[in-house]
Amino acid sequence: MTEALLEIxxxxxxxxxxxxxxxxxxxxxxxxxxxxxxxxxxxxTTLFNVLTGLYQPDEGKFxxxxxxxxxxKPYVVVESGIARTFQNIRLFANMSALENVMVGRHxxxxxxxxxxILRPPSARKEEANIRIxxxxxxxxxxxxxxxxxxACNLSYGDQRRLEIARALATDPKLLALDEPAAGMNPKETExxxxxxxxxxxxxxxxxxxxxxxxxxxGLCDRIAVLDYGKKIAEGLPEAVKSNPRVIEAxxxxxxx
Amino acid sequence: MNLxxxxxxxxxxxxxxxxxxxxxxxxxxSHGFESGNSYLRAFDMALLFIMLSLxxxxxxxxxxxxxxxxxxxxxxxxxxxxxxNSPHLQALLPAxxxxxxxxxxxxxxxxxxxxxxxxxxxxxxxxxGDYLAIVTLGFGQIVRxxxxxxDRPFNLTNxxxxxxxxxxxxxxxxxxxxxxxxxxxxxxxxxxxxxxxLFFCALIVVVSLRLQDSRIGRAWVAIREDEIAANAMGLNxxxxxxxxxxxxxxxxxxxxxxxxxxxxxVSPESFIMMESVMVLCMVVLGGMGNIxxxxxxxxxxxxxxxxxxxxxxxxxxxxxxxxVVDPETLRMLIFGLVMxxxxxxxxxxxxxxxxxxxxxxxxxxxxALQEKDDMQDAERNHD
Numbered sequence: 203m204t205e206a207l208l209e210i211x212x213x214x215x216x217x218x219x220x221x222x223x224x225x226x227x228x229x230x231x232x233x234x235x236x237x238x239x240x241x242x243x244x245x246x247t248t249l250f251n252v253l254t255g256l257y258q259p260d261e262g263k264f265x266x267x268x269x270x271x272x273x274x275k276p277y278v279v280v281e282s283g284i285a286r287t288f289q290n291i292r293l294f295a296n297m298s299a300l301e302n303v304m305v306g307r308h309x310x311x312x313x314x315x316x317x318x319i320l321r322p323p324s325a326r327k328e329e330a331n332i333r334i335x336x337x338x339x340x341x342x343x344x345x346x347x348x349x350x351x352x353a354c355n356l357s358y359g360d361q362r363r364l365e366i367a368r369a370l371a372t373d374p375k376l377l378a379l380d381e382p383a384a385g386m387n388p389k390e391t392e393x394x395x396x397x398x399x400x401x402x403x404x405x406x407x408x409x410x411x412x413x414x415x416x417x418x419x420g421l422c423d424r425i426a427v428l429d430y431g432k433k434i435a436e437g438l439p440e441a442v443k444s445n446p447r448v449i450e451a452x453x454x455x456x457x458x
Numbered sequence: 459m460n461l462x463x464x465x466x467x468x469x470x471x472x473x474x475x476x477x478x479x480x481x482x483x484x485x486x487x488s489h490g491f492e493s494g495n496s497y498l499r500a501f502d503m504a505l506l507f508i509m510l511s512l513x514x515x516x517x518x519x520x521x522x523x524x525x526x527x528x529x530x531x532x533x534x535x536x537x538x539x540x541x542x543n544s545p546h547l548q549a550l551l552p553a554x555x556x557x558x559x560x561x562x563x564x565x566x567x568x569x570x571x572x573x574x575x576x577x578x579x580x581x582x583x584x585x586x587g588d589y590l591a592i593v594t595l596g597f598g599q600i601v602r603x604x605x606x607x608x609d610r611p612f613n614l615t616n617x618x619x620x621x622x623x624x625x626x627x628x629x630x631x632x633x634x635x636x637x638x639x640x641x642x643x644x645x646x647x648x649x650x651x652x653x654x655x656l657f658f659c660a661l662i663v664v665v666s667l668r669l670q671d672s673r674i675g676r677a678w679v680a681i682r683e684d685e686i687a688a689n690a691m692g693l694n695x696x697x698x699x700x701x702x703x704x705x706x707x708x709x710x711x712x713x714x715x716x717x718x719x720x721x722x723x724v725s726p727e728s729f730i731m732m733e734s735v736m737v738l739c740m741v742v743l744g745g746m747g748n749i750x751x752x753x754x755x756x757x758x759x760x761x762x763x764x765x766x767x768x769x770x771x772x773x774x775x776x777x778x779x780x781x782v783v784d785p786e787t788l789r790m791l792i793f794g795l796v797m798x799x800x801x802x803x804x805x806x807x808x809x810x811x812x813x814x815x816x817x818x819x820x821x822x823x824x825x826a827l828q829e830k831d832d833m834q835d836a837e838r839n840h841d
C-alpha cells in the first residue's frame with residue numbers, strides 16, 4: 203500500500219525575516235503512521251499549522267486525497283479529511299466531554315438555523331445521531347464514564363484522549379497529533395501507543411509529532427526530521443536514527 | 459413509568475400552570491391595584507425587554523461577543539414598523555407598500571434588523587472583547603444619530619420629533635386599539651397588546667431554547683470557549699459569528715416593531731446608549747448564556763424601577779414628612795447600588811448556566827483533580 207494520501211512540495215512559510223519552513227516536501231501514504239521530529243523551533247508545529255489550514259503557506263503545492271488544499275480555509279481542510287490535536291491541549295474547557303466531541307461532528311452534519319428552530323424529523327434524527335456517534339467515540343478512546351464531566355475537570359491523560367476523540371469525530375482520513383505523549387507517564391504512553399495503533403488499524407492515517415524517541419521509533423513506519431525549517435532526513439526509523447545529519451542536529455558537531 | 463416520564467409530566471404540568479398564570483396576570487394586576495394599568499404597561503415593556511435580552515444573550519452569552527450597541531437593532535425594527543404603518547412616508551412610497559399586514563411588518567422589521575446585524579458583524583469579525591465593545595458602542599450611536607438627522611435632505615425619519623400616528627395593530631380582523639368584548643369580558647387595548655407581546659415573547663423563548671440545543675448553539679459556545687480550536691475542528695467561524703449577530707439583531711428587530719406598535723410613536727430618544735447598557739445589565743445580572751436566568755434578569759431590571767417609583771415617595775413622606783430627594787434620582791441610585799452588590803456577591807449572575815458557574819466559581823472537585831495531577835507530575839519528574 204503505497205498510495206499517496208497527502209503530498210506537499212516546495213512549501214515555504216516566512217514570518218517576517220524568519221524562514222520558518224524552507225522548501226519542505228513530504229509524501230504521506232495511506233494507512234501509515236508518519237513521524238515528524240526535530241529539535242525545538244525546527245518548524246514542526248508551523249508545518250502542522252500549514253497542513254491544517256491555520257497558517258497560509260507563502261508558496262508551494264499541497265494536495266490531499268486528490269484535492270488541492272493550497273491556501274484553503276481550515277474548515278475546507280477539515281471537511282476534506284484532515285483533523286488535528288494541539289500541543290498544549292485546546293479543549294472547550296467549560297463544555298462537557300460529550301459536547302466537545304459533538305462539536306467535532308459539526309462538519310459532518312447539515313442542520314441549518316431553520317432546521318435547528320423548526321426541528322423537522324431529519325434534524326431530530328441528525329441530532330440524535332451526533333449524540334450516539336459522540337458517545338461511541340468516547341467509548342473508543344476509553345473515557346465513556348466521563349461523558350457528562352466538564353472537559354476542564356478531566357485528568358491530563360483523559361483530556362488528551364478527549365482531544366483525539368474530538369478530532370476523530372470529524373471522520374478524518376489523516377489524523378495529525380501534535381506531541382500527544384507530552385507530559386505522560388510511561389504507562390499512559392503505552393496506552394496511547396495502543397490507541398494510535400488501533401486508530402491506524404481502523405483505516406486512519408496518522409501524522410505524529412513527538413519528542414519521545416522511543417515512542418516514535420517503535421510506532422512510526424516512516425520518519426521525517428526537520429531542522430531550522432528544512433527537512434534534513436526522511437526514511438525508515440532505523441535509517442534516520444543513524445543518519446549523521448540528524449545526530450548533528452540533535453547533539454551538535456564534535457569540535458575537531 | 460420511568461423517571462424521565464415523571465419528570466417530563468411534571469414539566470408539562472408546570473409549563474401549563476405557568477401559561478395559565480401569565481394569561482390571567484393582566485386581570486390580577488389591573489383589578490388588584492390602583493395604578494394597575496400602568497403596571498401592566500410595565501409588564502408589556504418587561505416582555506419586550508425579555509425578547510431583547512434573549513437576542514443579546516445569543517451574541518454575548520453564547521458567542522461571547524461583547525455588544526454595547528444592541529439597542530440599534532431595536533431602533534431599526536421600531537423605525538421599520540413605524541415607517542410602514544404611519545402616514546409619514548405616504549407621499550413617497552407606493553400605496554401597495556403601505557400598511558402591510560401585521561405579520562409582514564414584523565417579518566420585514568426582523569429581516570432589516572438582521573441585515574443591520576450583518577452590517578455590524580461583517581467588519582468587526584476580527585475584533586473581540588473590549589475592542590469589539592468600543593466598535594459596537596459606536597455603531598449604536600451612529601444609528602441613533604442617523605435617526606435624529608435623517609430629516610434632511612429628504613425627510614425619512616422626521617428627525618428628533620420622531621414618527622407618530624403609527625397605526626394600531628389589526629390582526630384577524632381585530633383592532634387592537636379598541637376594547638373588545640369576548641364572552642362578556644372586556645379586553646382593554648393594554649390587555650390585547652399584552653397577549654400579543656406575550657405570544658411573540660414565548661415564540662422567541664422557544665426559538666432560543668431550540669438554538670441552544672442545536673449544532674449551531676454548540677458551535678457558538680465552542681467559538682466563545684476557544685476560537686482557534688473551533689476553527690481547527692472545521693467550524694466556519696466567520697459565518698457562525700455572523701449568524702449570531704444576525705439572529706440577535708432579528709430578535710431585537712421583532713421587539714422593536716412590537717414596541718412601535720404598542721407605543722404608537724417612536725423617536726430617537728427611546729434608543730439611547732443607556733438602553734443598550736440596561737439590556738446588557740439584564741443579561742449579565744440574570745446569568746449569561748442561561749435562558750431562564752436572562753428572563754429573570756430582564757424582569758428584575760425592568761420592573762424594579764417601576765416598583766421603586768411607587769415605594770419611594772410614600773416612604774419619604776412617612777420618614778421625613780416631606781420629599782427630601784427627587785424620587786427619580788433616588789430610584790436610579792438604589793438601582794445602581796443593588797446592581798453593584800449583586801455583581802460583587804454573585805459575579806456569575808443570579809441564575810447562571812452550569813457552564814458559567816464552573817468558569818467563575820471552580821468547584822472544589824476540579825481543584826482536587828488539579829492537585830492530583832500536580833502530584834502525578836511531581837512524581838513523573840522523579841522518575
